[in-house]
């Protein structure tokens with residue numbers, strides 16, 4: 090699923106749109122209820138879900154779902170469709186490391202016009218999901234469709250939702266984009282509109298451990314995808330000699346310590362009317378009982394920047410990993426190891442956001458030298474958004490994976506170091 094291109098802002102009303110847009114899109118009241126009523130899934134129903142995933146990591150998320158016992162995951166562009174009961178939906182939010190949000194699909198219908206959109210949204214029994222006292226927000230993404238104004242689609246959806254609630258309950262809920270009780274997701278593709286509830290709320294890369302940001306941190310979900318692609322299982326050392334704020338070591342350690350990445354945060358579904366507190370507490374307890382302590386020296390991080398290392402320490406503490414990742418103020422060029430096996434993951438600056446390309450050529454040459462001379466028997470990985478610079482590593486990559494760091498297309502390059 091593509092990134093939401095529009096989020097409905099509070100106070101944005103039809104009146105703010107141009108007269109032309111209003112004329113083009115105003116829905117006659119006669120189109121209301123032309124679609125059959127759509128019933129809300131009941132407590133024990135099988136739910137149709139979609140894990141939205143940064144591009145390149147879809148197969149990894151499907152494998153993660155499989156480990157959670159959800160075996161029907163179908164990876165597609167930008168996400169994985171799967172079905173689960175409510176427990177599976179909660180579990181997916183709590184445990185998925187590589188997905189950015191989990192949507193619960195309510196319905197989909199053809200919508201080439203605002204009238205069809207309005208009717209399709211209005212046919213959902215929203216009053217069973219949202220009371221007038223609750224707040225809502227609508228996120229919209231669209232492509233290849235007759236309606237091209239994502240702001241308007243979000244607005245029209247909101248109108249149909251609040252009208253339906255007002256008709257049934259006598260008053261309507263308000264919009265709150267910052268922290269809504271219910272976040273509605275509208276996805277329009279080839280004139281087919283899919284309406285979902287966003288069960289995650291805040292995106293899943295917000296684990297709750299990173300309170301401050303350094304200059305160029307990786308997204309947590311991307312760092313988790315990198316660790317997953319290395320196949321590291323926690324039995325040999327993992328080192329990040331340019332660790333910055335420690336995202337890679339923290340994500341690796343969370344995985345090895347079997348800490349659920351969502352254990353320290355809240356989710357959208359916790360504010361839904363049908364939230365099952367007992368079930369959720371049981372899943373959290375189960376997750377806490379699964380945690381194990383990591384041996385000294387298993388996961389290490391190094392950086393030249395003391396401020397970054399300070400953040401890495403704070404993130405590690407907040408993630409519940411105090412004393413389990415060891416950080417060193419050291420240059421990557423001085424990296425040495427006593428272990429004959431291990432995984433080294435390097436995320437160097439790549440000239441787009443940090444440093445300039447010319448200065449970085451020498452650094453990439455040194456990365457190649459360190460891996461070749463000081464990491465014999467290890468497997469090396471370099472994550473970079475700059476393929477020109479990557480050539481200066483001077484070693485032959487045995488595999489290349491395409492991943493996205495936000496909008497930046499990156500490569501994870503794998504090196505067998507004999």
Ligand SMILES: C[S@@+](CC[C@H](N)C(=O)[O-])C[C@H]1O[C@@H](n2cnc3c(N)ncnc32)[C@H](O)[C@@H]1O
Nearest residue numbers: 306307331332333334336392393394420421436
């Ligand atoms: C792209 S950032 C890494 C970001 C990190 N993955 C994170 O999530 O915060 C590159 C890091 O390399 C560090 N660095 C640059 N040159 C270095 C060197 N020669 N030795 C060690 N660290 C270096 C920088 O201080 C910076 O923190």
